[in-house]
Amino acid sequence: MAFFEFKNVRIAGMSAGVPKKIINNLELEGLSKDYDAAAFVEMTGIKERRVDDLTTSDLCLAAAEELISDLKWDKQEIDALIFVSQTTDYFLPATACILQDKLGLTKSCYAEDVVLGCSGWVYGLSNVVSLMSCGSIKKALLLAGDAKRHAESNDPLFGFAGTATALEYSEGAGGFQFNFGTDGSGYDAIIIPDGGSRNQINEKSFEVEEIDGKKYNRLQTRMKGMDVFSFGISTAPKSVKSLAEKFGFDYLSYDYFVFHQANMKMNNMIVKKLKLDTEKVPACMYNFGNTSSASIPLTIVTQLKGKFEDKPTKFICCGFGVGLSWGTVAFETKDIVISYLVEL
Amino acid sequence: MKLNSFIENFAAQFDDTDASVFTAETKFREVDEWSSLIALSIIAMVDEEYDVTLKGDDIKNATTIEDLFNTVKSKK
Numbered sequence: 005m006a007f008f009e010f011k012n013v014r015i016a017g018m019s020a021g022v023p024k025k026i027i028n029n030l031e032l033e034g035l036s037k038d039y040d041a042a043a044f045v046e047m048t049g050i051k052e053r054r055v056d057d058l059t060t061s062d063l064c065l066a067a068a069e070e071l072i073s074d075l076k077w078d079k080q081e082i083d084a085l086i087f088v089s090q091t092t093d094y095f096l097p098a099t100a101c102i103l104q105d106k107l108g109l110t111k112s113c114y115a116e117d118v119v120l121g122c123s124g125w126v127y128g129l130s131n132v133v134s135l136m137s138c139g140s141i142k143k144a145l146l147l148a149g150d151a152k153r154h155a156e157s158n159d160p161l162f163g164f165a166g167t168a169t170a171l172e173y174s175e176g177a178g179g180f181q182f183n184f185g186t187d188g189s190g191y192d193a194i195i196i197p198d199g200g201s202r203n204q205i206n207e208k209s210f211e212v213e214e215i216d217g218k219k220y221n222r223l224q225t226r227m228k229g230m231d232v233f234s235f236g237i238s239t240a241p242k243s244v245k246s247l248a249e250k251f252g253f254d255y256l257s258y259d260y261f262v263f264h265q266a267n268m269k270m271n272n273m274i275v276k277k278l279k280l281d282t283e284k285v286p287a288c289m290y291n292f293g294n295t296s297s298a299s300i301p302l303t304i305v306t307q308l309k310g311k312f313e314d315k316p317t318k319f320i321c322c323g324f325g326v327g328l329s330w331g332t333v334a335f336e337t338k339d340i341v342i343s344y345l346v347e348l
Numbered sequence: 349m350k351l352n353s354f355i356e357n358f359a360a361q362f363d364d365t366d367a368s369v370f371t372a373e374t375k376f377r378e379v380d381e382w383s384s385l386i387a388l389s390i391i392a393m394v395d396e397e398y399d400v401t402l403k404g405d406d407i408k409n410a411t412t413i414e415d416l417f418n419t420v421k422s423k424k
Binding site for chain 1: 383384385387388389391392395396401402403404407
């Protein structure tokens with residue numbers, strides 16, 4: 005069972021970057037025969053999205069610069085950078101290497117990409133925290149998000165965002181408790197079928213197919229909405245409950261629950277199943293859509309800034325989706341720095 | 349579980365279609381208001397009322413409301 009705990013590491017700060025350009029889902033027309041804008045917005049809770057001609061690394065870079073400056077960190081002290089994204093700058097090299105250089109981090113920096121989506125921030129966090137818990141890396145950055153120039157701009161679900169989470173080694177810090185899971189039998193529930201090594205790009209990759217009334221070419225993300233919905237409402241509550249059971253805490257005593265932002269109806273079901281107070285469950289999908297691995301930090305930055313930074317605050321965060329893959333983490337923050345949202 | 353209450357719960361997911369339209373034999377995908385969004389509401393309703401998690405194929409393989417009722421019943 006993938007349960008584990010790391011101590012002596014804390015979150016020092018968080019930031020997020022999004023494109024300035026807003027797309028309003030109520031103004032999209034002709035997407036598919038069954039797209040009713042008002043019904044879509046009511047059901048998914050997604051009204052606006054930020055989409056523009058930017059990559060994930062552009063957004064993460066700006067978010068990271070803002071956060072490093074707000075934290076007054078010396079870049080020479082940042083010894084690890086993990087970049088979580090399914091929209092890397094190139095097939096190779098790893099985008100983390102490019103970001104090490106663009107951010108001006110030292111050449112002794114550890115850098116790697118983690119290729120996960122909705123569960124990615126929690127997975128990336130476990131990687132960074134586990135690296136740091138041995139004590140030799142004192143400061144590290146977790147950069148997470150997704151943005152794909154133009155390709156998805158007409159899909160009313162997805163928005164672009166890049167986030168930065170700053171972590172530091174701190175003797176005595178309470179640390180993080182994690183639970184993870186994977187079900188690769190659902191690999192095609194959310195998939196871009198062509199362009200990788202299995203189905204290399206060819207002329208048919210550009211042909212438009214209609215699936216469940218929506219049109220896609222084989223280089224765009226397609227989703228089995230009903231399967232993903234079932235997966236979300238059943239897996240997320242179980243993961244939160246099993247984490248609380250394993251580590252023997254009452255999850256209802258936590259201050260905030262931040263779930264991946266994919267669909268408001270799905271999150272409302274999760275909240276109901278866990279019997280949570282809705283005031284403890286911030287959401288940002290109305291203004292930003294599904295931002296993949298950025299959704300948890302983006303929610304904290306845009307919905308909680310100014311409300312919790314100084315006082316001890318307990319969080320449970322749960323990411324779930326493409327893979328299928330899921331992860332839940334419990335942690336406490338104190339004296340955390342939350343940057344203002346960066347708009348590019 | 350009762351078929352009648354299942355039909356009522358099913359009908360309640362539709363805003364613009366009168367509940368009297370729905371019977372055990374209704375081919376629900378032929379109802380004008382049916383959409384992929386209503387399918388999600390049905391999955392949510394079944395999860396909440398019957399504690400059964402339906403998959404996309406369960407909905408796709410059912411033709412009438414009674415077919416879906418039987419699927420839910422078999423998964424309980």
